[in-house]
Amino acid sequence: MKILEVKSLAIEDVKVIKFARFTDHRGYFAEIFNANDIKNDPKLSFFKDVQFLQANESFSRKNTIRGLHFQWNPYMGKLVRTVRGRMIDLVLDIRKASKTFGKIIAYDIPSQPEDPCAEWIWVPVGFAHGNVFPEDSQIEYQCSGTWSPGCEAGISPFAPDIDWSLCDPALKEVFDTAARTALVTEKDKNGHTISSWLNNPDSRNFEIKKI
Numbered sequence: 001m002k003i004l005e006v007k008s009l010a011i012e013d014v015k016v017i018k019f020a021r022f023t024d025h026r027g028y029f030a031e032i033f034n035a036n037d038i039k040n041d042p043k044l045s046f047f048k049d050v051q052f053l054q055a056n057e058s059f060s061r062k063n064t065i066r067g068l069h070f071q072w073n074p075y076m077g078k079l080v081r082t083v084r085g086r087m088i089d090l091v092l093d094i095r096k097a098s099k100t101f102g103k104i105i106a107y108d109i110p111s112q113p114e115d116p117c118a119e120w121i122w123v124p125v126g127f128a129h130g131n132v133f134p135e136d137s138q139i140e141y142q143c144s145g146t147w148s149p150g151c152e153a154g155i156s157p158f159a160p161d162i163d164w165s166l167c168d169p170a171l172k173e174v175f176d177t178a179a180r181t182a183l184v185t186e187k188d189k190n191g192h193t194i195s196s197w198l199n200n201p202d203s204r205n206f207e208i209k210k211i
Helices: 035-040 042-047 169-179 194-198 201-206
Strands: 003-008 015-020 022-024 027-029 054-060 064-071 078-093 104-111 117-123 127-133 137-143 152-154
Touching: 003 042, 035 042, 054 064, 064 078, 064 169, 078 169, 104 117, 104 169, 127 169
Parallel strands: none
Antiparallel strands: 003 015, 015 117, 022 027, 054 137, 064 127, 064 152, 078 104, 078 117, 078 127, 078 137
């Protein structure tokens, strides 16, 4: 896995990992994941205690909005990439007492076969995760926990008390445009607000001292 760059986003614990593709007249080859490279690269020390247990793939049609999802018992971090299309990844801080609690960021990850590199985004435990797709798109994500249907919840991406101040305004506009005709589940649309989640006893699972 040829890692080109590792960077932090506006919320420092959220990372982006850029890796190379090897292209020629036939197309490209990419080693998208290598456990030894991740273990031995000092720039990826935040993966020190992370073990990936499950991998998922998803296809979404244009103007689909998913999320904002999270779970506990077990906790689940997600390493996400666009296989083809364009994903705007949404990451909301739900760590109680965090200085960025209730703030959301967005990161644009387009991917086409001719691109010389691609990116993963790392969404660690303590964040609600979602996506918006401005075009038909396929994504893959690796998870540090297996699905726990009795211990999951979501914040509605339309919740009025989400703080978008750290989000790139251009990406917020992409979200707002998709939201006008969004393909979204009732479960996601009617998820918690920030305040209703804070009043839920399960929110204690995301106190910083616990995660």
